[in-house]
Amino acid sequence: MTSPILSINDAVKTYGSIRALDQVNLDVAEGEFLTLLGPSGSGKTTLLSAIAGFIKMDGGSLTLRSEDITNRPPEHRDFGMVFQGYALFPTMTVRENVGFPLKVRKKPAAEIQKKVNDALEMVQMGAFADRMPSQLSGGQQQRIALARAMSFSPQVLLLDEPLSALDKKLRADLQWELKALHNQLGVTFIYVTHDQDEALSMSDRIIILKDGSIQQQGDPNTLYNRPRNKFVADFLGKSNFIDVTVGAQTGTTLQCAAKGVAFNVETDTHNAAGSDVKLALRPERLKLGAPGEEFLPAVVKQVSYLGERCQVIVKHETLGEMLISCPTWKTDITPVAGLAVSIGWDPDAPVVLSED
Template sequence: MPEADVMPSLTVPQTLSGSGKPLSVTRLRKTYGGVTAVDEVSMEIAAGEFVTFLGSSGSGKTTTLMMIAGFCEPDSGSIVVGGRDVTRLAPQRRGLGFVFQQYLLFPHMTVWENVAFPLQLRGVPKAELRRRVGETLEMAGLSAMARRRPRELSGGQQQRVALCRALVYRPPVILMDEPLGALDKKLRDQLQTEIKRIQQELGLTVIYVTHDQEEALVLSDRIAVMRDGSIDQFDTPQELFERPRTPFVADFLGAANFLPGQVEQQASGHTLVRLDSGGLLKARPQAASEGTRVRAAVQPGRLALCPPDEGFCTGTVETVTYVGTLVRITVRPEGSADVGPVRLELPAGRSPVVGERIGLTADPDNVSVFPDVLPDAKDGG
């Protein structure tokens, strides 16, 4: 029976380090019939950077990754890796590493043989092959399992074998297509830590695809939030979360509350919004004239409690849900029947009770203002 995963301490041999190369994608486009899957996507990825394509099903993230890998030919655009144009090269000639959600290990081969296979295909001399495979398995804590076959390993161990197989021939870029999607949450969290540590210590350039917002925030140096084949925002996790540039990004990454109102005043250092519920909400500066209809966006975790009739909103608690370290609360604002409930998250502990009248407040620096248009509907796939 496969053993439970115990994550090893990571020791990276010096000979494995520094293999990353920059990658450039310019106006990449792909259509299927009359449907545009990827629409003029461009980005520059630095050597040693961990970039994630984040989006729901149909956003274009996997198609973009497949074009970079060479498994899907673009209609137009270019892909350059380390200064070399690989746009029209076959996948095996690009030299990129690929890790799938399905491990795709050879069941009749041992762990050692699975990891050695890419080197055998490349005609690496036996002595060099043994050294590289040994170092790579040691790095991943798999040396003791070298003679086992995939069926004798746990899911996490199999995924680490797949990662080793992608690393062993020192690819300039590693591409990962939802590699942890089939694992349970605890193991996913552990492997996220190991993948990030390996990437940093080896100086790898990694492009990672996921629809899991938390995973993207944990792993990435930068995230490309994709929608309808285009990139809505390409930025650091902190900028995306704290400074979303579109309602879609604010909703997709932060599950923001969108509070309707109009700009009442442009003051030094902030925009003052008169909400439809009657309250006044200070937000980050926004280039909008007074009287403009807007929606103020604030994430549930950025709201705080205050006494009733203070802050920007007073309302009645409708639900209180305990979720471990957090309590999720919905509040029905007073002042307008057309305004939906406001969601907030508080640390577990003392929390208001259903039916209690409370006030809400927020730091202006945590409030974004957008034109009065709701973000597009999305799925969670």
């Protein structure tokens, strides 16, 4: 990473006995779409609020382009903010809402008019400039909130679960629009969500938080395919977990045994013979076949049809229940409850996890 636009250094925030931020260190690159992802109580919103200046940290510092802004008030940090609930002024028109940040910065009227028009065109809402917020749909209000946040050309745009109040289809549409807008403007986005699919589809980099600490960070492909621990593997998507004992390791080939089942795993980790490790196996990496086609016999327990894919729960006599994700188009086997099947996976399908 080149010199970061924003750095969070040893950030600490406590609420009584709860450590909402626990020595968080994070550099944000210029122009990056960075997502803070985690369950409720993980610290993601607290971290965003600390960056915005809405809460005072108990320890640590913030720097913007190498300048300390730890004690700078929110209005002087030059950050745009988009909230979950839009936070539009109900008694102002769309034009007045978008121009408000410029007005409080005492910009000339001509400049305000131009920047408001530019911001509204940017989100394709120019025709709605004279309407009131109550005359707009939820998606339109969110576009106006985005235009207002961008109207004064902030150095960083902070977005706190901005799409969570929208229905599924509109939310998906606006994800595409937000990503396209980020690519167009090149402004640094710091985005908070608890939605894993949203994080995977939009982000350049994802920070996964738990109990105020960073569990893992990286690009979406790395985090999904190479989770570091059980929490990440279980939170970002779905995983099957298998506890195995290492027989031996030769190069990258790990000989494993789990409840009477022996198989090999390809891994770049190093594991001592006799050690116990946990494997994560994504549902889409398991193969489902007729009896004898794959290496483990099983019985289908439950099937959930999801359109292009179905989720199948199968049970093996010693490994127990496992989740498999199967395509529904032109398949060799149609799973139904009670069907005898076989399951298997390639040696490079499982991921060896470290301790949480």
